[in-house]
Amino acid sequence: MLRRTFVRTGEPAPGTAFAGPLRWGAAGADASRGGLAVLSGPYGPPRPPDANGVVLPEGFSSRVVARTGHRVGGVLWHPAPGDGACFPDGDGWVYVSNSEIPLLGGATAIRFRPDGSVHGAYRVLSGTDLNRAGAATPWKTWLSCEETARGQVFECDPYGVRAAMPRLAMGRFRHAGAACDPVNRVVYLTEDEPDGCLYRFVPACWGDLTTGRLEVLCVLPDDGSTAWRRVPNPAALLEATRHQVDAAHRFQGGGACHYSAGVCLFASGDDGRVWAYDTLRERLETVETAEAGDLMELVLAGPGRTAAPFLRVEGHPGSEITGPALSPDGARLYFSSQRGRRDDAAGTDGVTYEITGPFPR
Template sequence: MHRRTLLRTGGLTAGAAFAGSLWQGAACAAAVAPGSVHVTARRGASPYGPPGAPDANGVALPPGFTSRIVARTGRRVGGMLWHAAPDGGACFADGDGWIYVSNSEIPLLGGASAIRFGPGGEIREAYRILSGTNLNCAGGRTPWNTWLSCEEILRGRVFECDPYGERAAMPRLAMGRFKHEAAACDPDREVVYLTEDESDGCFYRFRPAEWGDLTAGRLEVLCATSDTGPVTWQRVPNPAAPLIPTRHQVGAAKHFSGGEGCHYDGGVCFFTTKGDNRVWAYDAENERLEIVYDADSPLTGVDNITGTPAGDLYVAEDGGNMEINLITPDREVTPFLRIEGHAKSEITGPAFSPDGTRLYFSSQRGARGDAAGTDGVTYEVTGPFRR
């Protein structure tokens, strides 16, 4: 099911107005009272069943799913020591196997590493793809198979990295100098969406001068007067922001409370904001902003987000009770998995293998929960995911 179905069937809103084209032709329109523009987020039953008792790795999973630990901070994996504070991640096809890339959200040494898997899931090797950067939080993959690693610092940069480890990572300064969080590519409009982790952060899009080359282009900021409805975009006058932050350069810019993960598919870019615990949807086809999730339970501490071709969104919690929650196309929110015993950590980097059968993610600070992330754990879950 296409991800736009989530919007066409009303999304998951609490007090958010949906109108116009998002309702037209909706498969579930009959379930909404005539004239109604409100749909309340609701907790529903998981298509996989509820998470069971924790397994040997401390991961509570639905029936039919299994977990394994693929890497631990400070321990060798594939010939290298795995980095501290694992954060945003993505998967890439690699011949008969695949690669999982993971950022390191630590000061000064940050960067990103990669694990190469064989066709049966065996670990072939691991290696660094970015070093010497600062607090690399989230990011995003590109259609041309590179990884955008984002620095979550004042005047942070976006680095374009080669997940295959053959080319040196390069800063893409035209994408702006701000507290970058995540990136999501929209190949239909040939833009890259960017979130900003500030209490009054903005939502941006970068329009490269040539699609596939991020060295030059135009940085724009989303402008709107309300939380839902039509939006416009305005150019950021000075993306380098040596004196005035990018989020303060355009008076009409809409501000969001702590931008986190973002994920694009099928004409919609979903993104999360931790300050108000919301999941948003930017309908790029109609240039409208909507709220997908706005509630306190079951999803708490919204952070990284990914999805599947079936239209399911997987949202990781920063804190909460250490769950990855599932948002289905029929407007139901339900826990998918839970990590037990990691109360002072957060779940980061959810990403599916290219064939959709394996989900990777990390507990950034692990069971010890130390701020330096020296007890980080990276997991793999295998099972009958909807694809």
Template sequence: MQRRTFLLAVSAAAFSGSLWQQAAHASAGLSPYGPLGPPDANGMALPAGFTSRIVARSGQTVGGTRWHPAPDGGACFPDATGWIYVSNSEIPLAGGASAIKFRADGSVERAYRILSGTNLNCAGGATPWNTWLSCEEIFRGRVYETDPYGVRSAQPRNAMGRFKHEAAACDPDHGVIYLTEDESDGCFYRFVPNTWGDLSSGRLDVLCAGPAWKRVPDPGPAVLERQTRHQVSDALHFNGGEGCHYAGGVCYFTAKGDRKVWFYDAGRNVLGTVYEGGGSLDGVDNITGSRAGDLYVAEDGGNMEINVITPDRVVAPIMRLDGQSRSEITGPAFSPDGSRLYFSSQRGTSGEAAGTGGITYEVTGPFRR
């Protein structure tokens, strides 16, 4: 397959928040990790020096807890000498989220539920105060603030809007949280809490032409005709908003309908695209980033890859799963030290819609950090 793409021509430091330049075409180069090798025992193709392992399977016990079906969005949190990986469950009525606690050597200490009884929990986002925002991808869906450490009970954050939520990304530099919406005419939002660190109250804005931010009059509409994405006439619309990641003054978000990776430079109030489809990266979905400034984008379908987008405009696969074409890659997140990447295949080799064949993986290797 020819691996080429259309990217925004940016300086080598662009992903860390420096000035964006005018758009131009660029060709994908060689991966910083080299080519993918043959599939390993887990059916995963990786560059030389990387290894994979399966840490959980849907319906099977891990760390004393039955792992949930349809694992989706995820994040990692520090925990003394170890760390925690949190994962949503995108199933109806009983979605919620679970967590796996790892020891310093990477072994599993225990697993536990942190959210139950919610509906189609898709993606979400980590907060700077170490909570997990789990988002419902349903009509009038909520954002739930959960405790990855399993101590405090989860709380709905209705002020963040009632719509078909997908992902969230916290911007501590400007005191806001960006939100995506998985609709064919979805919007890109920001929630401005009255007090940073307290999400119980605040203002919901929508990105409009200009770009400009305008307040959503009714963040919790009860009727279809008053949905948040239709309340402000000049709101911008994105075809199937998915993953969302903030780093260095820039929020990156994906839109699966047109295969674009967008950026919003908050400091300069500039909206543009990082990736415009037409290359190796297909079905853009969940997104995360590394300390080196690289973006990692997971595919919903396609050939089941995670692709890296580097600051020097290279787009290349760093992982491919064989024999799982009816699944999707979800929940990519790095361990706090950047040495391990966690993610799931939502439906695994079975491809069942209920996600009972879900598999959660760990990849270890010389990631740039």
């Protein structure tokens, strides 16, 4: 199943965006589907595909900023670009992108000038395994997570000054998504297993992920309320983290994760659901169920559980959209086609785009 991807709009601070599956209704139609009101596009009807195969509304344009195996800013762009985020850099900005390949994964950063031209590029993490998931922290670091059985979370400096460090207390499992909650001072983590869990990491000191406790979400059978239980051994030396707490709630796979306005949104990849954990009410509910489709689309998810189409990439039959992120001024949107035009599991044809146009700011 190809993922339709949607991004949250109206964020207090651009940088990262939520990517997950979304079932889309008829073009231009209003509908209510699984808790999301599906609305016609806010920017008008789509135009024909541009020279890059990107379908956009009037007033928007695309450009390719990086291709797998081609140099950008003096660095070869990595295969299988995954999650990404933007960070302020003086009067410019930096876009960081993961690489979801075995053993040689890691993450690469591109530095942009104020006019959007590329000022340079560099690696911020190397020699790690299947780095798909990631999250920007409020203290301007990048969490790059391995999607392997005992995968680690690495905290990276997006500016390339400090060495990346593993954060072992955050747990070793098949990481699928991550999101920081600055209100409750935790980091949510999803797990890509058929019986995966939702975790949260509670640092001993907010802003320092070296120590803390890893907890797993449990749903109480009597009234559907939730509780968090500590995972005894986050290093998972003898037993997988998801098997250490009997009451842990299971999800059919794990996907992208995003926190906004008191709600943690995350996807369960195998059944195509989008879930919402309400941190105030401490309740869990399903807000959307995806269906298989042959379109690679990006959809805007706004306030009040509304959604509207924005762009589509054509001619990439085996790929998916990854790493959507807004520049700090909200004027530019970055994302990747992970495998590009070739249906290549290794992602050797990945393409990273920039979209400009009349975004609200």
